[in-house]
Amino acid sequence: MRTLKGLVIGVALLYVFWAMPAHATVDWNDGFEYANDAALGAVWSYSCLGNPGVSALRPFSGSKSLRLVYNGHVGIDPGAGGCFIDRALNAVSDTFYFRIQAYLENFIPDHVSTKMIQVGQNGSYPNFWWSMLFSSYAFDIGFVSPDPPSFNLFGSLIPQNQWVCLEGRITMNTPGVYNGIIQTWVNGSLVINRTDLMLRNAVLSQQTGPNSQLRFVKFYQPHDRGVLAS
Numbered sequence: 001m002r003t004l005k006g007l008v009i010g011v012a013l014l015y016v017f018w019a020m021p022a023h024a025t026v027d028w029n030d031g032f033e034y035a036n037d038a039a040l041g042a043v044w045s046y047s048c049l050g051n052p053g054v055s056a057l058r059p060f061s062g063s064k065s066l067r068l069v070y071n072g073h074v075g076i077d078p079g080a081g082g083c084f085i086d087r088a089l090n091a092v093s094d095t096f097y098f099r100i101q102a103y104l105e106n107f108i109p110d111h112v113s114t115k116m117i118q119v120g121q122n123g124s125y126p127n128f129w130w131s132m133l134f135s136s137y138a139f140d141i142g143f144v145s146p147d148p149p150s151f152n153l154f155g156s157l158i159p160q161n162q163w164v165c166l167e168g169r170i171t172m173n174t175p176g177v178y179n180g181i182i183q184t185w186v187n188g189s190l191v192i193n194r195t196d197l198m199l200r201n202a203v204l205s206q207q208t209g210p211n212s213q214l215r216f217v218k219f220y221q222p223h224d225r226g227v228l229a230s
Contacts, residue, residue, distance in 0.1 A: 027090050032066045040066075040085070048083030052219050060101045060163055068221040070114070083221045092213040094172040104160045109135050113142070118218040119170060125207045126199055128170055130184070132158070139166055139186055146207050147198040155184050156191040175210035176202025 034040040037053045046052075055067035068083075089096075096119055109132040120127030128143040139155040158164055165187050173180030180197035183190060200208040 028087075031062050032064045033062050034064065044085040044087050046083075046085045048221075051083045051221055052085050058103055058105075060103070065103075066219065068116075068219065070221055084218050086216055086218045088216045089214065092215050094213055096170045096214045097168070098217070099165065099167045101163050102158070102166050103163050104137070104158055107137070107160060109133075109137060115220045117168075118220055119214055119216070121212060121215050126172075126212050128182075130166075130168060139184055139191065141168070141182060141184065141192065143182075143199070144207060145180075145197065145199050146201045146205060149207065151197075153182060153184075153192050153194060156186050156189070158186060170199075170214060172213065173197060173199050175200055 030043075032040070032054055034043075034054045037050045040046075040054050041049050052066050052068045054064050056064055057067065059065045098117070098119075100117075102116075112134065113129075114132040115129050116132070117130040118127055119130075125144050128141060130139065130141050132138060133140045133142065133152060133154070136154075137157045137160065139158050140152060141155070142150070142152040144150050158166070165185070167185040169181060169183040171181035176198075178196050178198050180199035181195050182192060182197060183194070184192040200210065200212040202210055204210070
């Protein structure tokens with residue numbers, strides 16, 4: 001028996017832009033069928049090549065998946081770290097959809113938050129984090145916004161030890177208007193549905209401005225705890 005700490009992200013990863021409601025354009029999708037971690041690193045920017053990494057241990061389909069190993073808290077657990085892979089979107093957008101297949105194997109969330117996926121503007125606001133908050137296994141989202149300045153929305157539980165389809169949507173509000181949208185789905189069930197959010201200001205402020213858009217996506221293995229037995 002070998003004990004690791006981690007989260008396995010499925011091979012089916014799809015990101016979609018909706019420029020108009022009736023005209024969908026697939027920005028890109030990724031099955032993580034890379035020959036090795038070096039090949040993954042040629043497409044994704046990374047901080048710790050290999051974590052997240054390409055793995056043949058538990059593919060959703062095909063032969064590979066993306067594997068994230070959560071090693072606990074820096075300063076407490078040996079080998080802990082905040083590793084990530086990033087990918088820029090092909091074009092900035094006001095609307096962002098994603099779909100992933102995820103497998104949590106005997107996973108234990110951190111008591112504050114276990115961050116998984118970030119979407120936003122690289123290095124600035126707005127940014128949105130899909131995570132598991134406060135020791136819960138729920139698929140939640142937290143973000144920084146003009147009003148209120150920070151905000152959490154709570155979803156429903158992510159089943160463990162099975163493949164789960166996790167989906168999300170962000171649509172930026174008309175600048176200064178409370179009509180921003182955040183939605184999430186777990187196995188096709190809508191669990192967060194807000195259409196009244198202020199995600200960017202009408203004028204440039206300390207947090208966001210009218211030109212704030214969505215530009216990149218990050219998979220993050222932060223300084224949190226999770227247990228994966230394999």
